[in-house]
Amino acid sequence: MSAREKPNKPLVGILWMLATTACFVAVNIIVHWLGDQVPAAQSAFVRFLWGLIFFAPALARILRQSFPREVWALFGLRGLLHAVAVGLWFYAMSNIPIADVTAINYLNPIVVTVGGALLLGEGLAWRRITAVIVALLGALIILRPGMREIEPGHVAQLGAALFFGGAYLAAKKLTDYVPAGTVVAMMTLVVTVALAPVAIWQWQPISLSETLWLGAVAVFATGGHYCMTRAFAAAPVTVTQPVIFLQLVWAAIAGWTIFDEKPDPYVILGGAIIIASVSYMTWREAQLKRRVTPPAPATKI
Known part of the structure; x- marks a missing residue:
């Protein structure tokens, strides 16, 4: 096997992606269980404060480096977009069924695909347009406007999908300049700083138990991304992507x-339709040897 050739171990990749879904579902369960006991912005701030502790050694090295002004601007933009997305996601997870949030979250890669076409000139061929339309139909099946009450949490999660997608596009541009680890560490720093004023404004007493549970959220989120990275290293994304649907199950x-x-x-059906369209785009782009549509969990933390 050549140095550039990636290993193809489908079973290993699938097992790592199963671990990914388990970690992200653990995140969802904890945040949903905490509910609105703590304001969404405060919960998100505490979660990222834990992440800041984890990344402190790396940040001490990164902040001593000299980056071009464009890179600093992208760090700020990515962090601000992600901060808004995380705040909306925490609110949604605290106020609507956990399956609804998970299903709508699958729209993130669709936002990235459309945004990449409009902002980064990545093109939008008719097959991708068809897949996007199918995914939007899946979202309509989940929400069923006129047939069920659309709660603020649903609107918040739609907004989260939009802002997560924007944050991913900024992160994708950043990887042209700096390593992925630097992107994640700086995102954690900027999100923590961006959430701080809102969290302080809404601050309510928080127990040690709640603080530790939010620390567990940070651990599981980090573990989920680690497992996802191992999955992509072991097998093509076209093999591991369909496993992501199990997160909704x-x-x-x-x-x-x-x-x-x-x-x-209807939520299960809509989520299945969305992930099917994302999986099709992933497969199609693999056939064309180009990577545009991200895997579903990659757009969030």
């Missing part, structure tokens, strides 16, 4: 068994 089971949220077949 785990979320629906968790909502039912832990939170007494009966599974909504």
